[in-house]
């Protein structure tokens with residue numbers, strides 16, 4: 538086997554070291570400085586650029602932070618979420634969309650997805666808002682909308698409902714950097730927008746994130762909470778609880794270098810998606826997730842396929858025989874050993890068999906996010922679901938799409954998929 542093909546690996550532009558060297562040369566080795574300011578300004582330029590025949594002008598401000606998770610946390614805080622509140626969160630997502638709600642002593646209320654984008658279902662959202670108001674006597678404090686694998690949501694419908702009830706939308710665009718809806722960058726529609734620069738994202742700062750804020754005042758407030766909520770005195774005066782969430786000037790140097798290849802990365806992910814689409818067209822039992830219409834312009838952070846439950850994959854009788862050692866996604870070497878290879882909600886056997894077949898061919902693939910309302914840690918949380926995300930989770934597999942994935946890799950992956958079908 539020549540090389541392993543990963544889902545999405547960090548890919549350097551070659552411009553990063555100059556920014557990092559400058560930080561060392563000028564001794565800006567701290568969580569503030571010229572790279573942090575420069576990276577924020579590059580991001581502001583990118584997110585405020587609306588494409589297409591529109592006169593819309595944006596003036597969003599961006600704060601660079603230590604992680605996308607920190608950005609979710611601070612967005613919730615900025616929306617006034619606190620102890621005893623409820624926040625509506627898309628159930629079909631990575632845990633970082635919902636966990637920060639619990640950091641604040643609030644409760645995530647999960648809402649299911651619709652079939653087209655796999656993101657929040659507007660009808661279920663409205664049902665959830667009406668029902669929570671009836672049950673608790675108060676409105677949910679915020680709505681966390683996610684752009685799963687980069688796919689824009691039904692943003693118009695979601696924002697119209699949010700406006701109707703006066704609830705702020707936090708867009709979790711951690712996976713959606715560069716995705717657009719009607720030509721506008723995802724993360725700029727709601728009150729706040731979350732970005733992630735984790736090692737596996739569209740661009741990386743090794744670890745890092747950012748919060749897109751509505752204006753300069755909101756940016757100041759978020760920076761205040763990101764730097765331990767220090768009051769303006771010559772000594773340390775704290776009147777509120779803050780966090781140490783600012784991005785390091787070294788990481789921001791990586792970010793400035795990465796911004797020079799962001800457009801290239803987006804184009805590559807789209808190219809890889811188009812090639813998979815071509816190679817897997819007409820394969821019975823396999824469907825590839827695509828933009829539902831021309832309004833949607835996904836960055837295709839990862840490419841996803843669905844396996845029909847009646848598709849027979851070679852070796853599926855051996856799926857789930859062995860327990861997996863090591864957490865999915867690496868988790869920095871942390872292992873929390875499972876005692877049983879099964880849970881009460883897992884991908885179908887044919888999906889696990891396909892994952893194993895790809896693994897044997899040197900290809901990393903991964904089940905879709907397991908919906909939060911099916912996670913044991915959230916077993917008692919309110920949820921408004923119709924089975925869509927659970928069904929997609931059981932049928933889906935994420936395929937490699939990062940900058941290192943070549944056309945010949947895609948051909949190998951598509952062929953392995955075809956050869957694995959019985």
Ligand SMILES: Cc1ncc(COP(=O)(O)O)c(C=O)c1O
Pocket residue numbers: 604605606607609630631633634683709711712732733734735744745746
């Ligand atoms: C949907 C979603 N939200 C939030 C995050 C959190 O970002 P980070 O890993 O930078 O904390 C991630 C990715 O890791 C994500 O996929």
